[in-house]
Amino acid sequence: MIYKTALLIGALITAPFLGGLLMGLDRILTARLQSRIGPPLLQPFYDLIKLLRKEKMVVNVWQAFCVNCYVAAASISVGLFILGSDLLLILFIQAVGAIFLVVGALTSTSPYSQVGAHRELLQILSYEPLLILAIIGIYLETGSFKIEAVLDWEQPLLMRLPFLFLVTGYALLVKLRKSPVDLSTSHHAHQELVKGLTTDYSGPYLALIELGHWYEVVLFLGFCSLFWATSWIGMLIVALGLFLAEILVDNTTARLTWRWMLGSTWGLGLTLSLINLIWLFLRR
Amino acid sequence: MGIFKNITEISRMKSPWLLHFDCGSCNGCDIEVLACLTPVYDVERFGIIHVGNPKHADLLLVTGTVNHRNKKVLVNLHQQMPEPKIVVAIGACGLSGGIFREAYNVVGGVDQVIPVHVYVPGCPPKPEAIIDGVVLALKEFEAKNEKYGQGARGKRREANKEQEKS
Numbered sequence: 001m002i003y004k005t006a007l008l009i010g011a012l013i014t015a016p017f018l019g020g021l022l023m024g025l026d027r028i029l030t031a032r033l034q035s036r037i038g039p040p041l042l043q044p045f046y047d048l049i050k051l052l053r054k055e056k057m058v059v060n061v062w063q064a065f066c067v068n069c070y071v072a073a074a075s076i077s078v079g080l081f082i083l084g085s086d087l088l089l090i091l092f093i094q095a096v097g098a099i100f101l102v103v104g105a106l107t108s109t110s111p112y113s114q115v116g117a118h119r120e121l122l123q124i125l126s127y128e129p130l131l132i133l134a135i136i137g138i139y140l141e142t143g144s145f146k147i148e149a150v151l152d153w154e155q156p157l158l159m160r161l162p163f164l165f166l167v168t169g170y171a172l173l174v175k176l177r178k179s180p181v182d183l184s185t186s187h188h189a190h191q192e193l194v195k196g197l198t199t200d201y202s203g204p205y206l207a208l209i210e211l212g213h214w215y216e217v218v219l220f221l222g223f224c225s226l227f228w229a230t231s232w233i234g235m236l237i238v239a240l241g242l243f244l245a246e247i248l249v250d251n252t253t254a255r256l257t258w259r260w261m262l263g264s265t266w267g268l269g270l271t272l273s274l275i276n277l278i279w280l281f282l283r284r
Numbered sequence: 285m286g287i288f289k290n291i292t293e294i295s296r297m298k299s300p301w302l303l304h305f306d307c308g309s310c311n312g313c314d315i316e317v318l319a320c321l322t323p324v325y326d327v328e329r330f331g332i333i334h335v336g337n338p339k340h341a342d343l344l345l346v347t348g349t350v351n352h353r354n355k356k357v358l359v360n361l362h363q364q365m366p367e368p369k370i371v372v373a374i375g376a377c378g379l380s381g382g383i384f385r386e387a388y389n390v391v392g393g394v395d396q397v398i399p400v401h402v403y404v405p406g407c408p409p410k411p412e413a414i415i416d417g418v419v420l421a422l423k424e425f426e427a428k429n430e431k432y433g434q435g436a437r438g439k440r441r442e443a444n445k446e447q448e449k450s
Contacts, residue, residue, distance in 0.1 A: 027328075036326040040298075043331050049295035050342070055366035057339065187333075195337050202339035203366045 004083060011082035012075055019214025020044045022221075026247055027187075033251040044210070051207035059108045059200045066104030067201065067208045073097025074215035081222055084148040087135045091128075094219065097212065098124050101197065108200040116196025120184035122258050126265040127171035131223075133273040134171075137164040138226070140280045150226050156234065158227045160283075163276035165227050167269045169242055172220050174265065178250040181261045296342070296368070296425045299331040300418065303341035305361055307394070309348025312408035313375035317345060319411045327415060338364040343421060345414075346400075349377040349384045350391045362398045370421045373400045374414060376407040 024041040031038025058064050077094040080086075102124070105117035135145065141160050142149045150157065158165055174181045185196035198209055221239040228234035306314050320327045321334055335341050338361045350358060362371070373394040376382035381392040394400050401424045404417035 031326070031328060034323060036323045037329050038326075039328050039331050043299065046295040046299040046331055049291060050299045053292045053295070054342075054368070057366045195335070195340065198340075199337055200339065206340065 007082055008079050012079055015075075015078045015218040016211055016214045019217045020048070022217055022243060023214065026243075029244075029247050030251055033248075044214075048207050048210055051210070052204050054203035056204055057202045058205065059110075062107040063104050063201065064205060066100045066107070067205045067212075069100040070097045070104070071208050071212040071215070073100065074212040074219070078215050078219050078222075081147065081219055084146065084151065086145045087138065087147060087150075087223075088132075088145050090219070091131055091135065094216065095124070095128060097216075101209070101212075105197045105200070110200050112193060112196060112199040116184045116193060116199060119193075119258055120197050122262060123174050123177070123181065123184055126181075126261055126269075127174040130167050130171040130265060130269045130273060133270070133277065134161070134164045134168045137161045137273070137277055137280060140277065140284070147226065151229050153229065156228045156230050158238070160280060161227065161276055163272040165224075167273050167276075168224055168227070169245065170265065170269055172224060172242065173246055173249060174261065175220055176217065176246060178246050180249075180253040180256040182250075182255055183258055183261065293426060297422050300342045300370075300422060300425075301333045301335045301340055302343040302345055302418070303335060303338050303361070303365070304345045304347070305358060307346060307348035307350045307354050307358060307378070309375060309377050313347035313378070316408045316411050317347065317374065317414060320414055325411050325415065327418075330419075332418065338362075339366065341365050342369060342425075343418065344369065344371045344398075345374055345418075346371065346394045347374045347378050349381050349387075350394055350397055351389045352391060353389070355391055355397045358394070358397055368425060370402070370424050371398055371400045372402045372404060372417050372421050374404045374406075374417070375409060376405065379403050379405055382407065 021041065021044075023044040024039070027043060028038040028041060073093050074097050077090045077097070080090050080093065098120075102117045102120050105113045105120070108114075138150060138157060138161070139145055141157055142153050144150075177184060177186055179186070183196075185193070185198050198206060201209060221243060224242050225235035225239040228238045304314070304317050319325065338344075342365075344362060344365060346358065362369070371394065373379055377384060378394050381387075381390050384390045385392060391397060402417045402421045404413055406413055409417075
């Protein structure tokens with residue numbers, strides 16, 4: 001019990017640090033790919049502290065409420081993940097947080113915020129089915145939805161779920177809002193959208209959104225690392241490799257329309273997942 | 285609380301997000317402002333991000349002459365920025381109205397409408413001069429930190445102190 005509590009508190013404290021460092025790495029690598037020098041590694045932390053200490057300004061009280069719910073859901077899902085809980089439960093709690101973020105943006109009347117919120121809903125609609133199918137694949141292989149069961153499995157899941165791993169990588173791209181699917185908001189503001197989802201958030205509330213995003217990055221990279229859960233080094237290589245691949249894709253592609261996003265995630269993603277699932281089912 | 289104040293101050297200096305507003309300039313200054321973002325100058329080295337949103341911005345860069353039509357927009361943008369905020373006026377037109385100063389529709393410099401902290405002269409100023417102006421503006425955050433750095437509790441404490449004195 002004490003061990004588990006310590007693990008939980010440790011994870012809740014280290015996850016944002018890890019997420020912030022990953023974001024810093026992202027910004028440096030992006031700058032280098034554009035032949036710039038880029039900001040220091042700790043830049044995301046400077047941004048976060050600065051935002052936290054700015055004046056509090058809200059459009060309405062529901063914004064503040066929704067942001068707090070988002071951060072709470074993101075951190076709870078990270079906590080459940082480190083305790084080796086049920087994968088479906090984690091995914092649903094995370095989804096509740098994602099919906100709160102959308103609701104918060106919808107409470108403001110700004111058209112940028114509204115368009116961003118609608119696009120974020122489409123993004124959620126794109127990646128959630130893929131992740132659920134990936135979890136079903138893990139269930140078909142290990143016979144359990146529990147992370148503990150995945151960690152106990154003798155053989156890397158990647159061998160049996162290669163297509164599902166690809167699809168999860170794609171879902172991660174949508175979740176991290178990287179180009180070509182950075183539709184709802186992104187770190188590089190686009191003219192027609194300004195900042196989309198986060199347009200009407202400012203100061204400490206924007207900082208909380210950033211914090212929640214760091215939790216989610218760690219959670220999703222953790223989920224991807226389960227595909228090589230037989231060794232710690234394997235988990236690290238899979239997670240970091242996937243993250244670097246996402247940065248590369250982000251910098252080499254242009255943004256596409258939401259129709260393309262829905263078409264590719266549902267068309268290609270669902271087909272690949274189903275092929276993998278049917279193959280798994282026949283092998284049993 | 286000294287250490288927290290220090291960290292806040294360092295973070296503010298290292299992460300100024302700027303908003304650029306063109307009050308109808310000839311685009312000369314705007315092109316120079318945007319040139320700062322190119323790989324040649326790369327202001328993201330200093331944590332500067334060009335945000336198109338007043339609610340995220342710390343610095344307001346204003347170019348061009350302020351006229352009676354767009355002064356309302358400028359004031360609105362300035363009001364939407366959360367404290368602490370700094371205004372930098374860029375170019376001859378932003379400073380005083382430039383060659384349009386005598387025109388019937390021109391108010392004059394940016395400082396006629398909103399408080400300006402740093403003036404960057406030139407027609408147009410070089411990107412180096414603009415970066416220099418922004419760095420100078422960052423020093424203003426130190427002064428602002430005294431006022432806004434401590435949050436509501438600090439302000440209340442200061443108000444109490446003043447009451448005790450009087």
